[in-house]
Amino acid sequence: MVDKGTRNEKNIPVNQEVPDSSRRKFLRNTGMVTGGVVGGAVLGGFLGNPFKTEKAESTTTKPVEAHGSASHTEAMQFFTRKEDFDTLAAATEVIFPEDESGPGAIGLGAPYYIDKQLATPWGRNIDDYRKRPFADGATPLTRGDIMIQGIRKLNEVSQVKHKDKFKQLDEEKQIEVLQAFESGEVEMTLVSSAEFFATLRQLTMEGCFADPVYGGNKNMEGWKMKEFPGAYMSYADVIESEEFVLKEPKSLSDHM
Numbered sequence: 001m002v003d004k005g006t007r008n009e010k011n012i013p014v015n016q017e018v019p020d021s022s023r024r025k026f027l028r029n030t031g032m033v034t035g036g037v038v039g040g041a042v043l044g045g046f047l048g049n050p051f052k053t054e055k056a057e058s059t060t061t062k063p064v065e066a067h068g069s070a071s072h073t074e075a076m077q078f079f080t081r082k083e084d085f086d087t088l089a090a091a092t093e094v095i096f097p098e099d100e101s102g103p104g105a106i107g108l109g110a111p112y113y114i115d116k117q118l119a120t121p122w123g124r125n126i127d128d129y130r131k132r133p134f135a136d137g138a139t140p141l142t143r144g145d146i147m148i149q150g151i152r153k154l155n156e157v158s159q160v161k162h163k164d165k166f167k168q169l170d171e172e173k174q175i176e177v178l179q180a181f182e183s184g185e186v187e188m189t190l191v192s193s194a195e196f197f198a199t200l201r202q203l204t205m206e207g208c209f210a211d212p213v214y215g216g217n218k219n220m221e222g223w224k225m226k227e228f229p230g231a232y233m234s235y236a237d238v239i240e241s242e243e244f245v246l247k248e249p250k251s252l253s254d255h256m
Helices: 023-028 082-095 110-118 143-162 171-182 193-209 218-226
Strands: none
Touching: 082 110, 082 143, 082 171, 082 193, 110 143, 110 193, 143 171, 143 193, 171 193, 193 218
16 A cells, blocks of 8 residues: 555544545555455556656756656647546546645546557557456456446446446546546456456556656656655765755756
């Protein structure tokens, strides 16, 4: 489970025995730890090569643009329907919402990170063996297929249960819908809804905390909330310090 540092949360148990509308606790109680039930998605998004589609600019002259400005990351590369992307964005914000400590998934650019990773060979499972027969529990679907189907199913379930699209639902209803996916209650084709949810959650967390060159963690705000220094090549200047040293975070693009 990813530690969110000083962020305040209220408990939302998965079994709903103690009703609570806090989205922060929903994230912590999902039971999907980093490196858990994500199939090939564990940090898999990092396998995509962002340098094929964009060139980081010098942070000396344009520091903001080098770390996730609209001109660099806020353009859809995988999704072809804005409704699908908007549903994805709403779901990521439920998983990692904005609060008094800082921006949520949308503010950190996590939806665009996910879009970019799905547009890479990783999203098409290029490096995976794809011939039949498939082992038990395996699926012929690509990660992109799974995400598209799951996101559209979010809207279907929301319409059936609550007569509105997922994006338009209030917080408690959005949590209820996502919990149904997490528990595997929702019927999906050739994949379980639990696998979709695990992949969505994993990619959301990557988008909030990965290096900005991959399309998320806009302006390194995710690192700043955790006081994480990022991509320093050496800590020789502070290694002997007996006190905690807060360093301004650096992106990989700072070394280009």
